[in-house]
Amino acid sequence: MKPRIVPRSFYARPTLDVLRDLIGKVLVHEVRGRRTAGAIVEAEAYIGESDPACHAAPGPTRRNAPLYGPPGYAYVYLNYGIHHLVNVVTESDGFPAAILIRALDPIEGLDLMARRRRRGARSADLCRGPGNLTVALGITLADNCADLCEGPLRIEDRGLTPPDVAWTPRIGIRVATKRPWRGCWTGHGGVSGRKSSR
DNA sequence: AGCAAGATTAGC
DNA sequence: CTAATCTTGCTA
Numbered sequence: 001m002k003p004r005i006v007p008r009s010f011y012a013r014p015t016l017d018v019l020r021d022l023i024g025k026v027l028v029h030e031v032r033g034r035r036t037a038g039a040i041v042e043a044e045a046y047i048g049e050s051d052p053a054c055h056a057a058p059g060p061t062r063r064n065a066p067l068y069g070p071p072g073y074a075y076v077y078l079n080y081g082i083h084h085l086v087n088v089v090t091e092s093d094g095f096p097a098a099i100l101i102r103a104l105d106p107i108e109g110l111d112l113m114a115r116r117r118r119r120g121a122r123s124a125d126l127c128r129g130p131g132n133l134t135v136a137l138g139i140t141l142a143d144n145c146a147d148l149c150e151g152p153l154r155i156e157d158r159g160l161t162p163p164d165v166a167w168t169p170r171i172g173i174r175v176a177t178k179r180p181w182r183g184c185w186t187g188h189g190g191v192s193g194r195k196s197s198r
Numbered sequence: 199a200g201c202a203a204g205a206t207t208a209g210c
Numbered sequence: 211c212t213a214a215t216c217t218t219g220c221t222a
Contacts, residue, residue, distance in 0.1 A: 061219070063219080077205090077217080078215095078216065079205065080203095080207085081214080082207075082216075083206050085205060085206085087205090129206075129207075130205070131206050132207080141217095170205075173204090174204085174205095
């Protein structure tokens with residue numbers, strides 16, 4: 001199967017279904033003709049205003065506006081003043097939900113990724129961790145609201161066999177840590193997490 | 199206008 | 211385990 005951009009209808013479904021099918025898809029970013037890409041290995045779901053960990057929990061604000069918009073768009077924001085995190089907006093237009101991309105398996109542009117990551121990192125570590133993969137792919141606030149179905153930032157289906165997905169609690173947050181809304185590529189070494197979760 | 203908090207990471 | 215660092219949103 002040749003590379004194909006994932007259509008908007010893919011994202012207009014229940015978030016956990018999208019999350020399961022997103023593992024194994026390829027996130028691509030092109031800057032000045034240079035392409036970087038990696039297979040999604042780990043991601044977390046943030047669903048609705050009733051999810052205390054979701055940015056939409058306080059209701060609509062200027063910052064989380066993309067979450068309420070149509071599916072298939074990127075929601076990028078700065079966390080802890082240091083790290084950019086990428087989310088994929090899901091569900092129907094008007095319902096706030098998204099999937100945080102936490103780790104990738106580098107496929108293209110490894111040299112460029114290494115250059116962007118100042119601290120030396122082995123190729124397998126280039127895109128491990130939500131804050132690290134945005135640096136490796138060169139994703140910034142400028143990519144907020146980017147259309148993932150068209151443009152320099154997109155998600156492709158390269159025909160990889162859908163991997164088994166392991167569900168675990170979300171990490172790195174301090175509320176609602178018991179919901180098993182973190183999907184990991186079973187047995188893949190590129191999954192983030194500092195301790196036992198690997 | 200000022201302040202506290204946060205979906206992280208690296209370093210001791 | 212804790213510091214670093216800045217945007218957002220709430221309070222005055």
